[in-house]
Amino acid sequence: MxxxxxxxDPDMVEVRNAVDNAAKEIGTRFDFKGTSAAIELKDKEISLLGDADFQLQQLLDILRAKLAKRGVDARFLDLGAVQKVGGDKVRQVAKVRSxxxxxxxxxxxxxxxxxxxxxxxxxxxxxxxxxxxxxxxxxxxxxxxxxxxxxxxxxxxxxxx
Missing domain, CATH: 3.30.70.860 (Alpha-Beta Plaits)
Known part of the structure; x- marks a missing residue:
């Protein structure tokens, strides 16, 4: 029958590659120099750290572009709420749906x-x-x-x- x-189910290898490429781009971009902008993947959670909401949105746009380039659908990301972290920094956690x-x-x-x-x-x-x-x-x-x-x-x- x-x-x-x-x-x-996403291809987690491609998700990891996309996050690594996004982190590399964040490290080299001029508008992120001297800021606390960072992106990292732990298990199935992607942490975005920035100085302001606008910067988080830029990080998210970079991540979505890298995911699309790798053939991973951006609908796999389940975005959490924006949290204030010590001082003037903000953090957002995006869970990878599986x-x-x-x-x-x-x-x-x-x-x-x-x-x-x-x-x-x-x-x-x-x-x-x-x-x-x-x-x-x-x-x-x-x-x-x-x-x-x-x-x-x-x-x-x-x-x-």
Whole structure:
């Protein structure tokens, strides 16, 4: 029975490379000289440190550009609130999304059921497995999910015939 897995997993190697490239650019840019602007990756959290909100926004723009250059979707970033850190410095933490949250998985499952296609969607941990009798139905489900679930950077793995 043909099936595929719907997943939401970034390539962490490319994320690390993008953060390293962004840190290198921050170190060489003239407008960041003498400031406390910094960016670093720990586990699946990217910390942005700057002197002001405007500088944090610049750091975020640099990071998004580097992620796009590396082929990583910027929707993987889940931005936290801006926090004041000692003195006049500010910090923002961006978590890198990995896996499909339960409520999003239920939304995907509901969309598949409402599509009236002859396929089944099953939530398995942090992925959703869609199986059906026809390959064309599975491809129609992929197109439907790409169209309807725009807030998630979904990818489809493990396509089996």
């Amino acid at each position: 043909p099936s595929f897995d719907t997943v939401c 896996g499909i949250a339960t409520e999003d998985a239920k939304k995907i499952q509901k969309l598949v059921k409402e599509s009236r296609l002859k396929v089944q969607a099953a939530i398995q941990g942090d992925l959703v497995r869609v199986s059906g009798a026809k390959r064309d139905d599975l491809q129609a489900v992929m197109a439907l999910l790409r169209k309807e679930m725009t807030e998630l950077p979904l990818s489809f793995d493990n396509f089996r015939d």
